[in-house]
Amino acid sequence: xxxxxxxxxxxxxxxxxxxxxxxxxxxxxxxxxxxxxxxxxxxxxxxxxxxxxxxxxxxxxxxxxxxxxxxxxxxxxxxxxxxxxxxxxxxxxx
Numbered sequence: 001x002x003x004x005x006x007x008x009x010x011x012x013x014x015x016x017x018x019x020x021x022x023x024x025x026x027x028x029x030x031x032x033x034x035x036x037x038x039x040x041x042x043x044x045x046x047x048x049x050x051x052x053x054x055x056x057x058x059x060x061x062x063x064x065x066x067x068x069x070x071x072x073x074x075x076x077x078x079x080x081x082x083x084x085x086x087x088x089x090x091x092x093x094x
Contacts, residue, residue, distance in 0.1 A: 036053070039053050040053065042055065044056060
């Protein structure tokens with residue numbers, strides 16, 4: 001097994017950050033006025049009637065493969081059928 005220098009990663013990140021800053025490719029805490037023209041160039045971005053920018057996106061994560069909903073997976077609907085019996089066991093309010 002080859003060794004891995006744990007200090008190499010932060011040094012590499014800092015080198016990339018400095019290089020991008022020197023080349024003018026790094027925006028640090030940009031204003032809304034600086035961001036708007038960049039975001040408007042992105043595909044699928046639209047301006048609302050109120051002047052806000054909006055884009056439709058499909059959320060993805062590493063957990064997405066393990067997430068199910070009752071629309072796409074009927075078996076989830078069946079597993080929620082325990083709700084009435086669980087609710088019946090709750091103490092009454094008041």
